[in-house]
Amino acid sequence: MNEQIFGKVDQYISNLLAPEDQVLKDTIKSLDEEGFPQISVTANLGKFLQVMAVLSNAKKILELGTLAGYSTIWLARALPADGKLITLEVEQRHSDLARKNIGKAGLSDKVDFRVGKAMEILPQLIENGEGPFDLIFIDADKPPYAEYFEYALSLSRPGTVIICDNVIREGKILDENTSDEKVKGVQRFNKLLQSNKNVTATIIQTVGVKEHDGMAIAVVNRTDPS
Numbered sequence: 001m002n003e004q005i006f007g008k009v010d011q012y013i014s015n016l017l018a019p020e021d022q023v024l025k026d027t028i029k030s031l032d033e034e035g036f037p038q039i040s041v042t043a044n045l046g047k048f049l050q051v052m053a054v055l056s057n058a059k060k061i062l063e064l065g066t067l068a069g070y071s072t073i074w075l076a077r078a079l080p081a082d083g084k085l086i087t088l089e090v091e092q093r094h095s096d097l098a099r100k101n102i103g104k105a106g107l108s109d110k111v112d113f114r115v116g117k118a119m120e121i122l123p124q125l126i127e128n129g130e131g132p133f134d135l136i137f138i139d140a141d142k143p144p145y146a147e148y149f150e151y152a153l154s155l156s157r158p159g160t161v162i163i164c165d166n167v168i169r170e171g172k173i174l175d176e177n178t179s180d181e182k183v184k185g186v187q188r189f190n191k192l193l194q195s196n197k198n199v200t201a202t203i204i205q206t207v208g209v210k211e212h213d214g215m216a217i218a219v220v221n222r223t224d225p226s
């Protein structure tokens with residue numbers, strides 16, 4: 001089996017179940033136009049996030065890492081009329097671009113853009129009582145993934161779904177002696193998932209039109225009412 005087949009099958013699935021409308025296509029194009037990196041989730045993973053939001057009946061979503069708003073659109077489209085999504089982004093220019101794209105998607109009333117370092121905004125969300133969220137998607141810088149996860153837990157309730165992207169990194173997580181800070185960050189996060197007894201979690205490997213990677217999915221355990 002060669003890697004070409006993964007790309008072709010990914011394309012087959014997205015044609016079948018995750019076709020991009022013009023707004024999503026234009027959002028991807030807007031990254032090239034602004035000279036920003038093409039590091040959004042794929043169409044299939046965008047659809048996967050949407051399925052998770054529907055499955056968890058999400059009314060309140062938190063996203064770390066907005067970029068051009070591509071994953072934001074997939075997620076926000078799963079929200080009911082009174083649903084809300086808060087998305088955090090450190091780069092003002094990324095957030096500005098996302099605001100335009102979300103506007104074109106007709107989702108401005110549902111999406112709340114916060115600009116700044118996630119590490120600084122997350123404690124503010126806790127302090128302001130803006131949680132709990134029904135679904136939290138972590139897709140910002142990788143070194144502090146473990147800390148982001150701890151904050152996500154503080155912003156959760158039993159049943160909250162926490163999804164973290166890029167936790168396999170083409171298998172580089174197998175290298176215990178890595179000096180790559182991104183890999184070290186996700187290794188720490190993956191170990192935390194293993195040891196944290198408050199969540200039921202797994203990691204799904206992802207292959208397709210982008211490089212081999214993985215998404216972690218954790219559900220906060222329902223507490224025993226007795």
Ligand SMILES: C[S@@+](CC[C@H](N)C(=O)[O-])C[C@H]1O[C@@H](n2cnc3c(N)ncnc32)[C@H](O)[C@@H]1O
Nearest residue numbers: 040041065067070071089090117118139140141
């Ligand atoms: C992989 S991209 C997000 C892609 C987006 N979720 C999507 O799939 O369409 C990561 C984003 O996180 C942002 N970011 C990096 N470090 C951050 C930080 N400390 N706090 C908040 N956002 C950060 C980057 O500027 C970038 O826009």
